[in-house]
Structures are given as C-alpha cells and as structure tokens.
Amino acid sequence: MDCHVRTEQRGGRTVWILNDTDSEASASILPSFGFNLFDLKLPAAGALRPLVVAEPGWEQAPQHPAKHGFPVLFPFPNRISHGRFDWEGTSYRLPLTKPPHAIHGFALDADWEVTDHGEGPDGAFLSGRYRLAKTFPDGSPRWPSEGYLDLRYALHGRTLVLDATVANESDGDLPYGLGFHPYFRLPFGSGGSLSRTQVVIPASQAWVLDETIPTGEVRPVSEALDFRRGKSMQGLRVDAVLTGLEHNAEGFVVCRLIDESLGAEFRIGFDAIPFREIVVFTPPFGDDIIAIEPYTQTTDAINLQQRGVDAGLRILKPGQQESMRITMETAEC
Template identity: 35%
Template sequence: MATSIRIHDSASGATALVAPELGFNCYAFSTKIHGKTVQIIDAPEDVLTGTHRPSGFGIPILFPFPNRIRDGKFTWDGNNYAVPLSPGKPNAIHGFCYDRPWRVIEKKKDTVTGQFQLSVDDPERRGCWPADFILDVRYRVAESRLECQFRITNPDKKPLPWGLGTHAYFRIPFGAASKPEQCLFSVPVSEQWELQDYLPTGRRLPVENKAPLRTGVRFGTQAFDDVFTGWATDGGTLRSSIIDEQAGIELTQICDSQYFREAVVFTPLGRNAVCMEPYTCVTDVINLEQRDVNAGLQVLAPGQVIQTWAAMQVSPVLA
C-alpha cells in the first residue's frame, strides 16, 4: 500500500494529499467555498491500494519529456537513444518520473517537497537520456490555492535537454447540486499543432473547430485530445479555467509564461473530468527540434539550475 502525505492550511481549509511512491502524485486537493468543501482533483477511491495507470489520475508530473517520443527513439549530440515504450503503446510516454517512487526531502504543515534524480531513483533508465537530472517539486496550500514550485538541476557534465508538463485531472462539477454539462472550461489559445496518430507533424494550424475553447466550451459538447499553442499571456502568466455556473465556483490554473507555452486539453472518455495540461514544449519535442521546428525544447548546461511554477486557485464566481 502506498503512503499518503497530507498538507493543510487552517485559515482557508485547503488540503492536499500527495503519494510519494506514486510519482509524487498530488491526487487530492480540496478547499471550502460558500462554507462547503469543494473537491478539485479526480482520482479513484482506492488510489493508494489499487493498480491504476500512473498517468490516469491526480496530477502526474511529466519530465524530462511530456507526452510522446515517436517509437521511443531519438538522436542527441551524435548519439542514439532508446526510451522504453509505454505498455501496449507504440511510443514512449510522459517521461521517467510519474511512475516511480520519489524521496521526500522536506515536510511542514502546509508544504511538502519531493525529489527525483534519474541516476538515483531510476538507474536502469539512466542510459536512456543524454544527461542525469534532479527534479525537486514543492507543493504548498494557502488561501484556497495549491502552488507547485519546480526546481530543475543538471548535476552532469553534459547538457541536459528537457521538457516539463503537468497532467491534472480536474473533477467536475464542483457543486453537489450541479451537473457536468453546466461547467465551462477555457484556455485562451490561438493555434493548435496538427497531429497524426497523436504525434505532431510540425505544422501549426489556426484554432477553428476548437475555437470556443478560447472563451468557454460547455463540458460534453466537444471531445478533446489536442495540443494547443499561441497561449495568451497575462502579466507573465498563462491561465486556464473551469467555471461551475450552478455552484458559483471557478477554478483558475496559472503557470509561468517564462517557460510554459503549450496546453494539452484532454477529455477522458466516460469520466466527468477534464485535463488542461501546461507544457513547456510540444509532444515529441526532441525529434521535432532535429528538424529545425521550434517546439520548445530547453537545454540546461552542466551545473545549471532553473526554477518555474504552476498553481491552481479556487474562488467564488462574482456576479
């Protein structure tokens, strides 16, 4: 049975649960709005004891690449690499961190920090990537807000190519008396990547048939499994949102526009949930960049450290 760490903010009633053995997955976040507890994250009740797909619940952390690598193969600095394919899939999916245990390096009442180092926590896959890496993730709850701080370190003597994403499953509706179809979700994007078999061709297309996403799509009216870009910035941040009109509750997801740039939107089949996933790069980024496609690949020099962040805020909708 996996263990769970609880962090809590007494002032707002915000609480989050994190499972270190399950990829440091934050599988629950709740707070109080209008005097009632609101559950935000979708996860199975037996999350700690079941054998669920690691990327199918909570907030999976996707690193050093989000989404897919075509055939699990790529070339970097003249060397060929092979990343293990995901079970039953033709491609490698979602990196090395989401399906492995993490180490907890700090715990306080309202915060918890986990660390994953490729050579330490998944040594069998160290040879699958050009450089070692250390990823520190710090969750904090405060004022009906869940904050996530990312710290990426290159401890190697070689440059580290990387991409980062989160894959939150947002549970809807937010109110007990609401219905899923009363919820609107939006991401202000202007383009989407053309996909073939879930992999980008390298072409960006104007948002046309998915255009309502910019102002608000009513849940259940369109299915999504798409990669978007051209995300409008708001004072150095990128925003997406879900509004439960009946409950009068809004969830706003915010992230750092210095590094994040793509948004994957996914409506899992047969679930009252929607994923709005901020990425620093597009799917199959390390192969696209070899074709001179500006796909968002980042490279960290030996010894270099960077930090970025994402957060979600739950608020009453103001009339």
C-alpha cells in the same frame, strides 16, 4: 495562519497531507508513486470541493499512473515517436510505454525522495526530488544526461502553489521537457449540470497532429478548439495540443473551470515562460472530467527540434537550473 502537515499509512504506503485549518483545504500527496497529488480539496461556494480526480483508495495500491490525480511528466511529456531519438551522436531507445511510442517520461511512477516539509510563511508545504539516475541504476543509456527535478507544494487558504526546479548535474547538456497531467472535475458539486459549465483556455493556436504526433505545423485554432470565450463540458470531446498562449500582466497563463450553478470557478495558472503549450483532454471514463495539462514543450519535441522546428525543448548547460511555478485556486464568479 493555522496550517500543518501530517502523514497517514494507507495500504503500506505513506501519504503526506497538507491542511489549512481556517479554510479546511487539504492536499494529499503520494511520494512513493510519482509524488502524485491525488486529492485536492479547496473551498468554493460555501463548501469544500474535491477538484482532482482519482479512484477512491487508489493510493493504497496505485497503478495506471497517468490516469489518476496530478501525474508529473519528466524528462518528457506526452510521446516520443517510436521511443527513438538521437542526441550528440548517440541513439536512444526507450521502453514503448504506449505502443508504438514512449510516453510521459520516467518520474510518474517513481519513488521520490521527501526532502523537506513543515509550516512556513506560505502555508503547509512538502518538497520532493526525483533523480534521473535512480530510474535506470544499471546505467542503461535512456537519457543523454543526469539531472533532477524538485517539486514543492505549499497550501495556504484556498490556494495551492507548486514550484518546480530542474537542474543539470552532469558534464553534458541536459535536454528536457516538463509537463503535468492533472484530472479535474467539473461541475464541482454533486448533481451539477454539465450544460452550466465553462472551460476557458487562452490559446490561439494548435499543433497539427498525425496520429497524436505533431507534424511540425501550427495553425490558428479551429472553432472546435477555441476555448478563449469558454466551452461547455456538455458533450465535450477533445484531445489536442494548444499553443499561442495569452498571459496576464504577471506573466501567468490562467485557465478557468467555471461552475455557473455554484457561481464559483477553479483556476490553474502557470508561468508563460517556460510553459508554452497546453494539452486539453477529455478522458473516456467520465463526462465531468477534463485534463488541462501545462507543458514546456510539444509532443516529440526532442525529435522535432532537431528537424529545425521550434518545439519548446529546454536545454540546460552543466550546472544550470531553472524554476517555474503553477498555482491552483478557487474563486467566486
């Protein structure tokens, strides 16, 4: 195995780059702005394919963190209704980052600590840590407990593995949700046909939304939201929270982006427990771009859960931690 890790300075920021020499795959990460995986190139159909979407040069002066690359959403993904929730007798008011709601947590534009890097049995790797306490050093009561999120990217061959660990380092319970908001390009090749693509998501249910906030009701997917047999990117417009996920024998949910012209596909897989929701979103800035977002909870879970709705909110006791995995790879089809 021939792999390595290197750094480059771009616009005064340090970019970490993982390389696999044999496959020529690469992954570029910006720790100083959300530990964002803003560029991923994997081999498919005889060529190296850029799969993750960010504007050229974005890493030199990054902004709009939820619209580029592979944003990390912690301690909550998506919205908290009106930025308000109560927890164990305390009321919390969050910045309205997408008025009238708070959205996507605090980690996606934070300066993360690089904790480890190198070459190991699973390839070139980079590890980083985000601490909740660092976001609000003035002690503002923005979240019930302190904790941290560790991420580790490892690149080997045509596969990138992301391991995440959340830990509670406080005296009280830590409620949290974790999500990722990656933007992928389909078709993979320049000049590819949108009509010769397929998006496959093994979800049988969808949350009913009222102006982006779940009502608490879950229904079987409509025809427009049923991706189990695949849907073309041609004319696709969607913004939905899907659930009822089917997993394989290894306990992984696998979503597939298929480029029929190339005879190749990209797969993103993740642990069925705790990743129990997927947001699927087609942004307005590109017909060939789709976000497939694994979440541990639905939108506004911290409020829904306290209404008696099983919304997926994770709760860690003092000293507890839990880990989960996401894989990304290309394959022939």
